[in-house]
Amino acid sequence: MKPTVYMEEMDAFTYREKLAKDAVVFIPVGALEQHGSHMAMCVDAALTKAMAGATAEALVADTDGALEGIVAAPINYGYRSQQRSGGGFHLTGTTSLSGTTLIALAKDVVFGLILHGARKIVLMNGHYENYQFIFEGAELALEKARENGIDDVKIQLLSYWDFVDDETIEALYPDGFTGWDLEHAGVMETSLMLLFHPDLVDMDKTGDALYDGLPAELPNYDVLPIVPGYTPPSGCLSSPVESSREKGAILRNVAVKHMVEAVKHEFSGEGDYHEV
Amino acid sequence: MKPTVYMEEMDAFTYREKLAKDAVVFIPVGALEQHGSHMAMCVDAALTKAMAGATAEALVADTDGALEGIVAAPINYGYRSQQRSGGGFHLTGTTSLSGTTLIALAKDVVFGLILHGARKIVLMNGHYENYQFIFEGAELALEKARENGIDDVKIQLLSYWDFVDDETIEALYPDGFTGWDLEHAGVMETSLMLLFHPDLVDMDKTGDALYDGLPAELPNYDVLPIVPGYTPPSGCLSSPVESSREKGAILRNVAVKHMVEAVKHEFSGEGDYHEV
Amino acid sequence: MKPTVYMEEMDAFTYREKLAKDAVVFIPVGALEQHGSHMAMCVDAALTKAMAGATAEALVADTDGALEGIVAAPINYGYRSQQRSGGGFHLTGTTSLSGTTLIALAKDVVFGLILHGARKIVLMNGHYENYQFIFEGAELALEKARENGIDDVKIQLLSYWDFVDDETIEALYPDGFTGWDLEHAGVMETSLMLLFHPDLVDMDKTGDALYDGLPAELPNYDVLPIVPGYTPPSGCLSSPVESSREKGAILRNVAVKHMVEAVKHEFSGEGDYHEV
Amino acid sequence: MKPTVYMEEMDAFTYREKLAKDAVVFIPVGALEQHGSHMAMCVDAALTKAMAGATAEALVADTDGALEGIVAAPINYGYRSQQRSGGGFHLTGTTSLSGTTLIALAKDVVFGLILHGARKIVLMNGHYENYQFIFEGAELALEKARENGIDDVKIQLLSYWDFVDDETIEALYPDGFTGWDLEHAGVMETSLMLLFHPDLVDMDKTGDALYDGLPAELPNYDVLPIVPGYTPPSGCLSSPVESSREKGAILRNVAVKHMVEAVKHEFSGEGDYHEV
Amino acid sequence: MKPTVYMEEMDAFTYREKLAKDAVVFIPVGALEQHGSHMAMCVDAALTKAMAGATAEALVADTDGALEGIVAAPINYGYRSQQRSGGGFHLTGTTSLSGTTLIALAKDVVFGLILHGARKIVLMNGHYENYQFIFEGAELALEKARENGIDDVKIQLLSYWDFVDDETIEALYPDGFTGWDLEHAGVMETSLMLLFHPDLVDMDKTGDALYDGLPAELPNYDVLPIVPGYTPPSGCLSSPVESSREKGAILRNVAVKHMVEAVKHEFSGEGDYHEV
């Protein structure tokens, strides 16, 4: 078996060696969610897994192996897609977890890793709606760890897009950036898919009338039951037309670079952090 | 007993009459949380209750009573304060609920109202961290309603600060606005407290050295266990110094005006909505 | 801000000082429940908060500050009102929590206080039906405390009416006392409301025909679904006609006096207790 | 197999015949709890099963079979014994369920019976501390039934001792009655055990010094963790010395008679009930 | 009271003495489930209690009291009967628990025993479908024990039929053995009932046409909702015709013998085990 950062493709003995070196374990958290007619439904899970893999590899390279990196199996179902960030959980194909299930799942996976020795954990989120639930899951895992006498665990929680810096945003969105919540199936996700999984994107579809009228104009509140009319017919919240593999590479590079810095900051013991 | 929109101060017979007129029932959701040394810990619960009361009253006035308004007892404990929006749940005084408890609490209160006839419900949030959990609670209540054969309920979920428009933000934050998450115990909350509960604010304290160095510079991720050093010593994330009762009145007026519009939009049956 | 025993009206720094002195923290547990046409629906929450406040203040006075007192934000929703003690949860306005939600809520609030240093906690109940659920919540919080290595917490659980002594009962109920369960919206609660919140009582209403035939005669069992005919039309289980502010003062004075004794007994370390 | 009211001793085909006749199904709810040195620990489960059996048989006899009676398998573990009614759950042998477990257990058993056709259910309680939790379980089962389109179920909840009338109490407790809560392992339970399970009682033990000083004098509140010194050394709260098989027969006869009346009242459709 | 291994029939003081000697506590886990027209519905609970009793007694005898044995009150409701091992939970009379309830129940009972000092626990299963849920409950109890600083507990989980050896199977099933899952209400259970509870068996019924066509031929998968036609009309999965009290005695003797060996192996500290 070839060397890999992916735990799923690693045998247990190799995993044990890495973990014994106090590896940083990344847990990608995605979703199974509609992403228009131009992309497959695995986007959130596939991109987060790929970004976690790239970050883990870059971390090892950047630290000359002082920090090992492992990517656990992704959580591939996510919290109910909300209308203002994912089009809504009423859309067929968007197969969602309830809040307590996602909390429990995140808790169990994090605690399972801790139980066997992981002490440096990064929960990398790739589905906007997940964040609060995996935060809660992480806290519950940490509490359970403490109740079991384990008090040297550190967990970092982040969404990968938060590591795309303002400069890059300006360059990639010359007509103005409408916020990460509206980026559902837009330029960022589509460009990254063109980079990592080009076979799961069909840019031809983005010319359809279905894609007219983007970005979506959504209320500054939620309604339940969901009012279907608020979601654009494609299910995308902003236009993917200007996506490209090159933009994908830029986005990956910038985000990975900053995530490596953040991970090193927290897990190399260099003291308190101030955003730069 | 004097007329009131507050359910807590209403007798049951009066409540039944209002509900029979298909009143909009507002549920304020707050927190018991440190807000620096210059404000009492009830800020999130007290302000949300006051804003809900003002919105309910304005709604009745604006519609000449066509839409009645009732404010249910507030949910006065909230989700774990997070470092990037509330300083962190490690701060003594910040007495937090876990995620599943807040979900269950929101579900029970919403369903309890539905069971007795409420069909128009507004969950008004006043603690940044609560939102996803009360969204989930609302969805569970709605599912339970449907399972009980009740399918004509509509729930609107909002955070009151999202109804302060850009124009007002520019006017009130001449030196630039750092986002609602950092507004914890800053100008907005302090000004509104000066308006609604001046006896629970002590502006003299805001001159303390404790308040130096604001706004806080926080990482673009979370860490668990919380790194106390990331939170400013006051527990405030931005400076309250420029707060005033006048700004409080402006904030209230603008937010209430827009909330009334949004509530009318959803509950007067005027069709789909597009943000303006 | 003026000195207060109420945590909601206290800033976090003041709270920390009091807690550092090993303050007794009272948690009032009430309900949002119909109380006839002559009283507002906040009775259980409002009275318990007021009684806890009076007890906390008397405790400080009685011990010359040796025991500090703090009153946490009330739990203002309670367990399903039962027909034999509150008229029934079918009555519109009575907005109830399920058992597991109240258990979780009590657990979280108690543990949240413990986590930040509270070691002397009094759960003061003011809604008959709550007791077993908050007992369970307190036990779960205590177990969690122990699992976190905290083993010096003591929790006292009580219902304030149990501290009205027989002598006072005889004096206030010359025609015979029918038990605390039937006191729902009767002389005790109404008199205390006349004392603490006279603006939320309308004694004129108690002359209505609605109030005829009290006290209620209820079966010595429960039925589910509730049989509405078993509850008197007013929703009160005994007559409030003989209520007065004076009786309210007597009830408060007696109950507070005995609660202070009980709190001192448990939290001043004087050894085992035998009822006197 | 001989005719029986006990479901455990009935084959499924016989059960189906009885259920098809709309039988009243009694669910005894007990506990596994210390009852001093003079009685076995099954008291609460064994007595409730026996009382339910006697009531079911009397119901059939009294109605000439118009109402069939079935006794389901008892719930033989109960809620945490509390100090004021059972001596406390700290006492070795008292093996208790948590609140949410008992709620879930009662819900599942009740709903399981409903699912197969039971429409007339009596939850008979024999452990003081259980009541609120089985009430909640019954309500949840009923809600689930309604959610499944079953809306003709009626559940009666009672504790068998509430059907011992005042006249009998006066006769059996000539020196005064201290309340059912203090009756733990006292005259009522011991006399009924002498009637139903004399081999599980050893009256000689009741002369031990261990039994001195009863009835117990307990505070009018609870403390957690339990203060062991508040419980008498025997674990009994009142003296069993005056117990006898004859008193057991009187107690059974009176309680069964009144329970049959109450069951007939609720399940024969004679309209509203007024206590007599 | 006469000496007994059954905790239900033991007084608390006797129990404490046995537990102080580090007794092995057996918890029988059964079900309330149809077992054809020829047996009562308590089979799984009654047999497991009897087998646990016989094993506890044999253990004491075999070790000359070096290992004491106690049988806790049985868990007398079990997990949903499945079609391939119990005929299905749709069959009237089969009153089942949901998975989370059984997990919680097993956890509470095991932890309750641990809390008071039990360190050697045997969960003896008698209802095929229970196993995974009580395994989970046992693990949760163990985790809670560790979180409470108790780390010397050992729990053994077994199904009593797994201790019938191949030789005995061959002798008792001369026409071939179809597996323990199909043994529902067949020769093993019926023979053991004839041994332990002959009054709850009616062998005459086994000649009915209802019993034709056994053993059942069931798919190698499950279907939900259950397809009633897959279950034989009697509800038995294999024929009980060849059952006898003698076979019951042989089955008991063999299983008890091997269970005593296994219990001794685990609880006498003789090191690792290899199946023989």
Add this chain to the structure above:
Amino acid sequence: MKPTVYMEEMDAFTYREKLAKDAVVFIPVGALEQHGSHMAMCVDAALTKAMAGATAEALVADTDGALEGIVAAPINYGYRSQQRSGGGFHLTGTTSLSGTTLIALAKDVVFGLILHGARKIVLMNGHYENYQFIFEGAELALEKARENGIDDVKIQLLSYWDFVDDETIEALYPDGFTGWDLEHAGVMETSLMLLFHPDLVDMDKTGDALYDGLPAELPNYDVLPIVPGYTPPSGCLSSPVESSREKGAILRNVAVKHMVEAVKHEFSGEGDYHEV
């Protein structure tokens, strides 16, 4: 995007078309679990996904598209590995879910699919220990469906190895077959991995001394906490030495053939089934 049965690689619009044709949706349920030093840890998830994909494709081919097939995203974490079927959850790398989490996860995924129109669902299990928990999750999803007025769902639950027939077993295991539970990381799993993911197998490792002494001899019971010495040092329960890609192809072909028959049997409406 190319045609596929995998939902993750499908866009939402294509999925909706297939679902509208009443497609059978397969949910693979696996685990992240050690499988010796010769295989990656994704075995259970990867094989089940591959087997589900092969079955879905064969189903479409076999029915000429009358039955469409879709494979949902796999559940890639499973229940705690048990010593007798997976070596034990104490083994580092085996990252397990608790029972209630797996129940909730299975429930949410199944109900999520139902909510959007799936009516024919196959839960395909590939981790021995999962079965009971996903059965429970499926039942809960079905109950929720019914409570939402959806009563035409059918769910088939199976483990793919149960469709390898006796003839094949005899041919592939000439030295005798020790049961599917002991097949953990043995010939079946290894051969299938050589077929589907040869890059994740290293047959050279199977000659290590680590692999001596297989198959494992395990007790006929479980112990908690796990006794590590009962598990062979490799973590495999039987020897993979005789594995080959050819055997993998035979296993796949046989199992897929029989699974297609079973799926057709249940979802083509041909009436009751009898095993052949």
